[in-house]
Amino acid sequence: MADAIIYVAGNADAYPVEFYDADTGRYEGMIPELLREFSDASGYDVRYYQPEKGDQRASLAEHRQVDIVTAVGGETFSHADGGEITVLTAEENGEAVAYRLLLTDVAPESLLKDLQSFLDGVSAETRTGLLVQAGLLDRPKDHSGLLIGFGVALLLIAVLAAALGFMVRRYRRQVKEMEKDKEADDVTGIGNIDYLNRYFGQYLNDNNKILYHLLYFYVDTERLDRSGGRNHTNEMLRHMAMVLQDHTGDTDILARIADGGFVLLRICLDDREEQEWLLPVLDRLENAPWEKEGDKFPWFAIGCYRVQQDDHDLNEIVFDTAQCAQAAYREGESFRVCTDAVLRSLTEERQLQKEIKHGLANGEFQLFLQFYVDARDGRILGGEALSRWDHPVKGLLTPGDFVPLMEKEHLVAQLDYCALGNACRFLEEMHRIGRDDFFISCNFSTETFSDADFAQRCEEVFRPYDFPKSNLIFELTDSPAKGSAKQIAENLERLRNDGIGIALDDFGALFSSFHEILTYPLDMIKLDKHLVDSLGTKGGDSVVRGMISVAADLGLKVLAEGVETEAQAEFLRSSGCDALQGYRFFRPVPEYEARKRLLRKNADRSDP
Secondary structure, three states: OOOOOOOOOOOOOOOOOOOEEEOOOEEEOOHHHHHHHHHHOOOEEEEOOOOOOOOEEEEEEEEOOEEEEEEEEOOOOOOOOOOOOEEEEEEEEEEEEEEEEEEEEOOOOOHHHHHHHHHHHOOHHHHHHHHHHHOOOOOOOHHHHHHHHHHOOHHHHHHHHHHHHHHHHHHHHHHHHHHHOEEEEEOOOOOHHHHHHHHHHHHOOOHHHHHHHEEEEEEEEHHHHHHOOOOHEEEEHHHHHHHHHHHHOOEEEEEEEEEEEEEEEEEEEOHHHHHHHHHHHHHHHOOOOOOHHHHHOOOEEEEEOOOOOOOOOHHHHHHHHHHHHHHHHHOOOOEEEEHHHHHHHHHHHHHHHHHHHHHHHOEEEEEEEEEEEOOOOOEEEEEEEEEEEEEOOOOOEHHHHHHHHHHHHHHHHHHHHHHHHHHHHHHHHHOEEEEEEEEEEEEHHEEEHHOOHHHHHHHHEEEEEEOOOHHHHEOOOOOOOOOOHOOOOOOOHHHHHOOEEEEEEEEEEOOOOHHHHHOOOEEEEEEEEEHHHHEHHHHHHHHHHHHHHHHOOOEEEEEEEOOOOOHHHHHHHHHOOOOOOOOOOOOOOOOHHHHHOOOOOOOOOOOO
């Protein structure tokens, strides 16, 4: 349950009843202490506005920005009819002066009654003790007249007892505030995982838990970091916290529990109501205050789970919903409901994730090859190394089933080196039977390519083999991360010195492609399938023909992937493309079938 926030406009110079202490950075005195005790004892979160230049009370009251305004003597401010509580009447310079709390018309209806009831229970001795304690603070102005008047009216022992009681209560409050600080997130100021655990235990029970929905807001902080740096990421996290706070009710629990994870537990009757609530939230988050208009991209996703009667483990609920949110993010969705079917799928995915390392160690990832053919005569020139997982239970799995899981577990590099080893063994076998006219290209992620030890690890894999190293082609895929270009260039240069061929994959898919053919030591480029699909249009034909011409001028071989029709093949052939790959010629086949095809006499050409 979130406390109702009550804002107070105080008098910064009414010592010792109420004053602002610059050393502590907060209001001190009898009234602030009473309001803090009231906050501790009630469901209200009482906060003072920090003083600015001049007295802001009149302006804050007039513009309905506060719930309570403190007034001394004849001071009056905009407040609700009847919304006045006298806290203290004292004699100053022979005149009675009242210190009052004026409630504005934006204050909760229950506040007047609750606050009056609390103050009625505070004895005169306690109030005097608070004044005495405030008087112990060294202030520049002399306001001793008020203290003297009260000192004469009460027995000294009562005053001292009240002061001692106040000091004990203040100590306890300080301890409580220290504990509260431990439950606050440093970046956003909202609750953290400890806060979530405490309130979950306090407010959700077997009678009400089915009323709650748990929403997990996943934020791609890594991408935000790359886009604008950590300060920019923190701005976005604070923006999300602010938006969620604005839409959080008194019965809701909001916390940031991970670098890129917010949890909101809120009472909701059904999924339709939940989605209606989400519309304005999504609108504000999707129109976040970006530094640059060009930086806009999907940066978060939400998973929603209805808490069940038999749910008792908060960690398990949060984990499942977080997985749902991350799956939604990967598939370009902003919101996904965690249904039973979705959760079962996530469970199966997690199980598969656990089995990946075992599969890599046991050689379950097998080599498949998709052949390249000579553009002029259809003769098989080489093949692209592809991986399939021969799962002992699920059967043959394609990269779409396991690569996203590997990326989450940072296992892609292991798959890359596994595929390289399989390709080297195949090339060694071809070398032994005299097929040194056959090459294999291997894909590597940019992350793997940019590792400082990449070239060394590759050499450890292929150095024991005798096949001509020129028959091994490394494909650099997609655009490298900022700052990694130098390391990649160094790795490529070392590998080329070993005789390895270097190809730029997906050429034409990114604006950076032309920059990369000038940056890296390349032997060939591989035209992206989207370019091949564009053939037959005036623009597509011109772009592809121009790219092939540029590559030829630079002395680079040109391969084209995704060729599916004879018309595409004929255009690429006539435009000077060197090699073609696609379903028009061959589909990916396991290595044993590739071996049979290459060994079969006069079978090294594609089928017509």
